[in-house]
Amino acid sequence: SANEIATIMQSANDTLAPDQFALLIEALPQNKRLDVWTTFPTAMQRAAFVDMGQATRGHLITLLSDDECFDLLSQLDVDEVIEIAEEIPSRLLKYAIKCLDDSQRKLYQQAQQFSTDAVGHWLDYNYVxxxxxxxxxxxxxxxxxxxxxxxxxxxxxxxxxxxxxxxxxxxxxxxxxxxxxxxxxxxxxxxxxxxxxxxxxxxxxxxxxxxxxxxxxxxxxxxxxxxVATAYEVKQELQTEQINNAAGLSTDEELFSSVSSSAKNRGIWLGVNLVTAFLASWFIGLFEATLQQVVALAVLMPVVASMGGVSGSQTLTVIVRGLALGQITEQNRKVLLHKELKVSALNGVIWSLVIGSITFLWFDSLVLSLVIAMAILFNLLIAATSGVMIPALLNKLNIDPALSGAVILTTITDIFGFVVFLGLGSLLLL
Amino acid sequence: SANEIATIMQSANDTLAPDQFALLIEALPQNKRLDVWTTFPTAMQRAAFVDMGQATRGHLITLLSDDECFDLLSQLDVDEVIEIAEEIPSRLLKYAIKCLDDSQRKLYQQAQQFSTDAVGHWLDYNYVxxxxxxxxxxxxxxxxxxxxxxxxxxxxxxxxxxxxxxxxxxxxxxxxxxxxxxxxxxxxxxxxxxxxxxxxxxxxxxxxxxxxxxxxxxxxxxxxxxxVATAYEVKQELQTEQINNAAGLSTDEELFSSVSSSAKNRGIWLGVNLVTAFLASWFIGLFEATLQQVVALAVLMPVVASMGGVSGSQTLTVIVRGLALGQITEQNRKVLLHKELKVSALNGVIWSLVIGSITFLWFDSLVLSLVIAMAILFNLLIAATSGVMIPALLNKLNIDPALSGAVILTTITDIFGFVVFLGLGSLLLL
Known part of the structure; x- marks a missing residue:
């Protein structure tokens, strides 16, 4: 219950760092946050208010009165105001800026001259x-x-x-x-x-x-x-963003973000995915007649699609990291493509033999085994090519390949996989 | 060509940090590495030899004579020897240890008393x-x-x-x-x-x-x-590992790892994936008769599977991060499950209406639309439940949920999705 949690929290009061307190508040269901929050002293609240995630802070602001929020913001350093400036309502930001002394306010204005992508926005002023x-x-x-x-x-x-x-x-x-x-x-x-x-x-x-x-x-x-501390924080945030993007989560999604904001964030990605899924379905639909006569093709479709998808993501992950480290150039891209094609060819030969054999044992059809083996081999080669070329293309278009690379890649491997598999099936099995 | 690259490298010689030199060598195709390596001075080689990735270092060792390797290892600090100890052949490690002075060798032995998972293994001795x-x-x-x-x-x-x-x-x-x-x-x-x-x-x-x-x-x-520098490095390595694991890459896979070792690393994952793909196929095979009569079901299968997979990965990512931050407890897991189920229900209702409508327009069958809408809604609820429960279960079994969570999850959403979709189809459409 909330009371029990509060008791545990209070006993932790002395040993908790403000970051940890912020993580704890984030980990609480929304309806229990205020109970726990109020058991902590103001100094801890002030520090944690800056440290906590945007969604949790936003939720807390709706629970507290404006005067309580003003108090939390009344003793911030300029670094802290800059850190949360984009994440709090403008009436609160105005108040926080008003509480800075003149020299700190000047530093705040200096930071605003640089975009949030520029290092000038995120300086530390505790220098000598x-x-x-x-x-x-x-x-x-x-x-x-x-x-x-x-x-x-x-x-x-x-x-x-x-x-x-x-x-x-x-x-x-x-x-x-x-x-x-x-x-x-x-x-x-x-x-x-x-x-x-x-x-x-x-x-x-x-x-x-x-x-x-x-x-x-x-x-x-x-x-x-x-x-160097800020530098490592920046690198870590970029990596977290990459992990979130790969799953189609927005960067500010937290454990207990509200149901409506979580649903909205994730719904957008589900919608994008739906378009690519229906595209794959449309291509399958072209082979309706074939599927009706050879149902085994429908049964085996997931194998072709998933092998291509997994293999392509492996290549994509290696290439995206290489791009992030600045290791990929025009010169070595061609060599990389050759290497990835060789890896896929090797795995393609081995696994298409395995898959062909299992298919033969299952459906007792040599031609069907041949069809799926060829489709697997071909799809792995397409996957390697896409894994190398898609990030390069997205990079040229100034789109972050970590964000949209995986969707585009699996769309391509799905469609090519289905078309080759069902196309060969139509040619050889009808 | 190799000569051009070498010229560019040589001009960069003065401005490169050893880490950057190591990244450059990693970014070179294997047959060009030695040409570039030899154009750099010994001091740079010595520093980069420690900084570079395990696979690249291993490849370089095969290119150099033992005497050349000994020279690279002759002036290491104890910190550096500890860093690469697990990654070089034992004859080289022995030599590197021999080159340490007595007090440093003692520190090396002290480090070996702790496992590589313990902080005692990775101490910095440049203290005062x-x-x-x-x-x-x-x-x-x-x-x-x-x-x-x-x-x-x-x-x-x-x-x-x-x-x-x-x-x-x-x-x-x-x-x-x-x-x-x-x-x-x-x-x-x-x-x-x-x-x-x-x-x-x-x-x-x-x-x-x-x-x-x-x-x-x-x-x-x-x-x-x-x-704090080592601390951030540790955190970053853990995150990189997580990204690699999600794609089924081994931690030491690099841009130009050899074809055979890349193929082996990735092949294992493709094999695991194959088992789960055939499992899904087997469940589809149970409905062969239905598929033969209603081919539209085969055409629409990818939509059901991919919506469940995407939605489940979103939940999984949030939960895995929460576990890593220590935010998930027995108390809040039930509340989290409720929250995730609500998010999935909301998105399930919205997207099953959309998918149902598209299906109706495409296939002109109200019953088929109803079947796919129900399957989508049900699959998103299964996805949310699995996304919350699988990491908890794996954690209890001491298995890293970032490693295997995604495979287990998509296997479950695939199978449940197909069975519900084809099962409802069999009941309502035949």
Missing amino acids: RISEKLKVSSAKLLLEKGLAPYTEDFYVVNKDGVLTGILAINRLLQSDNDTRLSALFCPEAPRLKASGELSAAADAVILSGKMSLPIVDENEHFLGRFT | RISEKLKVSSAKLLLEKGLAPYTEDFYVVNKDGVLTGILAINRLLQSDNDTRLSALFCPEAPRLKASGELSAAADAVILSGKMSLPIVDENEHFLGRFT
């Missing part, structure tokens, strides 16, 4: 930016105050705010207190442009082996930094 | 461990030498090697040079047990907001640390 006119002693004072996580460097700027170098913190410790920072050797800082694409920037930070990289605008002005 | 008997001045000297990445704390140990506290580096800067570390207040360090499960440890580090957590053995002896 320091003027090159200062002395080493001032920098050491900053150090003693304590640093934000993921800080191993100071970012040195000139009077115009242009990034002139990076100063590793342990180098600072070896320097004389009276030295001006401009007199220290600061190596040219590796930097990323704020307009750059988010996932490319994430790759760059992870590859750099540094805990964060500085981000600059077109005129080399220092804007903020991008940490 | 410091005896509580030392003075602040000694700690500051260490600091000036430069710290390993992801270091924000010193781990303080007593004379027995037991972890007694953590010392934040910025706190150190505020302390008097003559103070003994044992006299400084070191907060009780949050710590993880080395025998703990790897992915749980990764979650703990990420949730902690710290750059690394210290790892101790059963007797609280400090063994090493686990950094």
Whole structure:
């Protein structure tokens, strides 16, 4: 019951991190969330409100009064406001922005100049930016105050705010207190442009082996930094998106999203799938006369379709990952296609022999075995070709192959499989 | 050609990180790899040899002489030897271990005491461990030498090697040079047990907001640390595994894995799929007489099967993620099942009306429309039930639901869909 859950929750109160509290609220049926939510202290609620998924937060907003929501949003950092800006009603967003101090509000506006696909939108402002006119002693004072996580460097700027170098913190410790920072050797800082694409920037930070990289605008002005933690979060979100897309779920579907929003999200995908399923049916319908005379063909159709679908998805998965890692070029695509065709030919020969034999034992017809064996072999070759070529094509059209590749592929393998199988059947069995 | 590629590579030589070089080698057809490999300097080769995928490394080992391989392995850190230990032939592993110095070899042996599923196997030894008997001045000297990445704390140990506290580096800067570390207040360090499960440890580090957590053995002896970078890598590898498993690929399949190993990996999955496909065919075969009289049923079979499969995978994906996040309990599973059944009922009613109408327009038979509409509705409800219950069942049997859940689910929706559709057809249409 709700009370029991609340008791368990309360005892967990001390040991829970806000992310975990957010996950717990998401895991509760909608009608029990408010009971549990109110047993936790305000500080925990405030942190979890930012951490939780969009659908759960949206549901919570409908349960709470506006004043309660305002309170949850009254002490956010600019990073947090940017994180949830697209996901809360505009009256709440306005209030959250109003609660920021002037310098933070300026950073918020800076972030809005970049699209959500650009790294400039997602900067971390807990950096240590320091003027090159200062002395080493001032920098050491900053150090003693304590640093934000993921800080191993100071970012040195000139009077115009242009990034002139990076100063590793342990180098600072070896320097004389009276030295001006401009007199220290600061190596040219590796930097990323704020307009750059988010996932490319994430790759760059992870590859750099540094805990964060500085981000600059077109005129080399220092804007903020991008940490390795954010970089990994971005990569992980992209992978989760890929898993969701493969199943036709929207990115914000959660365990207890409302029935109506879940049904809508998933219904759209079912509709797309229905079009391709009826297309396959239409092609089968062309062979009605044949099916009526050789019912065994109808019985065996699922075998032809599913072998093609599985084999094609295997190729597709390998190719989509290769594209994501930037490993696929015009030069090696042809070689890849040859390799995939060889793999499919090898599996095609082996499994069409197996399938042909089972069919012979079942239906006692040599011609039928021949028909299904040839259809399987042919369908696996079509599957390999589609698995290599569809993502390339979608990429050229700027469509994410992880999203729609699988539907297109199985439509093709279904239709080709049925047409070849039933077509050969019509030719050889009637 | 290989020469062109080599020229491009060579010009990229300066700007490439070793990870990128490894990805490039993986992206080359097998017969061109050696040409490109040899144009790069030894230092780059050594780093990339550790970074590259298992299949590519294995292929490279067959191309190089043992002496060349020995050279690549002669300057590894203990972390690197541990990383590739399971993936290289034992004569090479022996050599790599021989090249470690005594203290590193001891760390290697320490790692081998833990299974590869335990966090103790994957520790980072670039920590800063410091005896509580030392003075602040000694700690500051260490600091000036430069710290390993992801270091924000010193781990303080007593004379027995037991972890007694953590010392934040910025706190150190505020302390008097003559103070003994044992006299400084070191907060009780949050710590993880080395025998703990790897992915749980990764979650703990990420949730902690710290750059690394210290790892101790059963007797609280400090063994090493686990950094947030490793934690994110572990999480990402698990997700990649999940994507691969869903397509029936083995984890080590790469773009240019050899034809024979690709064919073998994927062939096994095709075989499993074949069993389930023939099972579905067998159930269809039970209705041969019906199919012969009402061919329209054969034509429409793919619609029933694919709607059930898609809907079931959607539920399955939501549930598998919920399980991975620890959000699914005995208490909320029943509520989840109700929710998923409601979503399926809603979509079932809508789409069975659509499908029924299309069927009526196509085949001009009210009874046939009724049969397919009922079959669709029923199959979506079966799909929702299976999507919730199968992962729970597999979890209880200690089988990863991400691996085999999808096959079992589509087998069930296929068979139930066909039986209901053809069964109703037999009852109402003959």
